[in-house]
Amino acid sequence: MAHEEHREIVQDIKKQMPDTDTLFELADFFKVFGDSTRIRIMCALFERELSVCCIADIVGMEQSTVSHQLRVLRQENLVKVRREGKQSYYSLEDEHIQKIFEMGLEHILE
Amino acid sequence: MAHEEHREIVQDIKKQMPDTDTLFELADFFKVFGDSTRIRIMCALFERELSVCCIADIVGMEQSTVSHQLRVLRQENLVKVRREGKQSYYSLEDEHIQKIFEMGLEHILE
DNA sequence: TGAACGTATGAACAAGTGTTCATACGATAC
């Protein structure tokens, strides 16, 4: 490939890409989906809101582990909390999550 | 919450969830999206197939870094290679990727 | 043949991440 052509292609693609900050944010967003514990927590929440100890039982991990991961999910606006007495009930923030989840499933089941 | 009710909920949710192996695979799949270098590589490939050195220039990283990451993308069937002379041209495997990408964008731009 | 180029890969290192333990906090029940 000629150097000139190479430079043109690089410039062209660079122009059409979203700005770098957005792509870094996007990576951080997907990072949240990239852990099996968090994926299982989100999956459990597809059905209904759940307390922390319920989630811990479902995924078979320590309460503190689940609590730490719920914090991560909260920070990326993937879940919301509702307090009721001693318990915290978590639920999914919106239905984007379920769609992204399903698209991922489609891909790996090919 | 009564112990009985707790147990029922846990059993119920467990039944409705995909099996654990699938969810682990899914996490591994999303893990690939969770790195800014890989995200930028995929994003660059939305337009057209590109050689390794072009990609390196676009994302502003070493050729070996890009090569390592392309290997990861290949292993998860996200990109495919076509060799032509000294060059390797990479392109996206399918259009799921772009859709997942766009859904992620939608979420963070809210 | 040898040199130059594009690419792939292994080793090494730094940085990041997930889990557990211990503990603190807040609310309820006694």
Added chain:
DNA sequence: GTATCGTATGAACACTTGTTCATACGTTCA
């Protein structure tokens, strides 16, 4: 008040991950 329960959080640790350097491989061209 104290005890108990559910939850949150900090520290410590092992483990994973991304990048770079050095180098090897394969192809083209002289």
